[in-house]
Amino acid sequence: MEVVGHEFTHGIVDYTSSLIYSNESSMNESMADIMGKALEYESDPANFSWELGHSFHLSPEAKPSRLDDPKSVEMPAYYGGEFWYDGGGVCNSAISSLWFVMLVDGRQGDE
DSSP states (O other): OHHHHHHHHHHHHHHHOOOOTTTTHHHHHHHHHHHHHHHHHHHOGGGOOSEETTTOOOSTTOOOEETTOGGGGTOOSSTTOTTOOTTOOGGGGHHHHHHHHHHHHTOOSOO
16 A cells, blocks of 8 residues: 555656656655555554555565665665765655654654
């Protein structure tokens, strides 16, 4: 469910904003992650997880994206931090996705 919500959100972002899927792709990806997880929580709260795609991994080598622990998949937890990519791109989406997790869970501090 979270992946369907994620992909539909890409369509909404594309239709309603002027974000360019290049250097601004991190905002697009983060919004899609957030909406996908919100949809999963609303539709199946008993099986909710902050892992994106946890319900359908077909092999042990496939790692789900962890919105609550971006460093575990080599994505940055904060601006300019470890795994930061200066060229923009999808990997930096973890920053605002982690912000959302912290907001929802009531967490604070440096992650």
